[in-house]
Structures are given as C-alpha cells and as structure tokens.
Amino acid sequence: MANRKINPLAKQALELGPTLVFFAIYMLIKDRTFHIWGTDYSGFIVAALIFVPILLVSIAALWALSGELSRMQIFTGVVVIFFGGLTAWFNDERFFKMKTTIVYGTFAVLLGIGLLRGKSYLQWILGPALPMQTEGWMILTRRLTLGFAVLAVANEVIWRTQSTELWVKLETFAFPLALFLFLMLQIGALNRYMIEPGKDDADKN
Secondary structure, eight states: OOOOOOOHHHHHHHHHHHHHHHHHHHHHHTTOEEEETTEEEEHHHHHHHHHHHHHHHHHHHHHHHHSOOOHHHHHHHHHHHHHHHHHHHHTOTHHHHHHHHHHHHHHHHHHHHHHHTTOOHHHHHHGGGSOBOHHHHHHHHHHHHHHHHHHHHHHHHHHHHSOHHHHHHIIIIIHHHHHHHHHHHHHHHTGGGBOOTTOOOTTOO
C-alpha cells in the first residue's frame, strides 16, 4: 500500500486518543467492581481491557489512512495485547502497569545495542522525517537511550509505590509530556547537525 499524507490533527487524535479514552473511562469507573462470567474485576482492569481494542482500532485507522505503520507502533500494539491478555487472565492490574516499563525498557535496550555496534537505530527509523548528520543522530540516540531508561525505572518505582490513580494520571499525561519536551529540547540543541533540504549528509554511512 502506497504511503499517503494524513491530516496532522487526525494523526495526533489517533495516536493520543486511546490513552485519553482509557483515562476518561478509568476516572468514570475506578471505584466500581464488575462481575463478569463469575469473576469480579476492578474498574481499572475493565478500563484497561477496553483500551486494548480501542488502541488496535486506532492503529488500523492510521494504517488505512496513511498506508504505513512505524515499527514502534507495531511493537507497542503487540505489547499492549500481550499484557492486556495477562491482565485479564490473571485478573491482576500489575501486568498492565508493567507494559510501560517493558516498552520504554525495550526501546532503551534496542537503541543501546545499536550504539554498541556503532549505529543509530533511531536514524534508521526517523531519518527520512528528520534529516540530520550521522554525528547528530548518534548524540540524540545516546541521550534518548538514557531518557527511555529513566522513564522505565520511573514507571517501576511509581506503580510499585504509589496509588493506581496517580499512576494512571502520570501514564496519561506526565510520561508523554516529559518525552515530548525532552525530544524538543534535544532537537533544538542539535540544530547545528540538521541538514538543509537539498543537501546530502556527508557523514551518512
């Protein structure tokens, strides 16, 4: 399927919408208990299980509208399905909370493996959308590897020591905002490595 342009607002809505819907549903039913097929489920677990198909629909819509999916979107979808299934099977909200650690931790490990090989896997993923010299990509990859590792550790500490409601709020707003601001600051700091349109990256492997 050929790649197609998608309205930026629609893209943002599809990418952020599922998490916001999960937050809204959780806030509505957080204090309720649901008796389903002979088992009692907390409002959190029900909201988490509703989140899984909503995320899959949003990913399918992104693919239908744009003709492509990033590797990060595919990986995140697989992790959400897997840990959502464990959450339902064991009726244990800890599995759903762990998925954030797994996602951030896996990104850190994969980027770190690339760095050990002298490569920037981040450039491989985002290079076409963000023309930058290889040296700049290596710097950004090192910093983002550390950033993902910090977020993974922070998620573990928060879900293990704080209330579920606080975790949901931080998962919905604080973590994505922190990652966005971190990326914006790094891209601004690495502006000197940016490649102007029409110029080749002399350092490209």
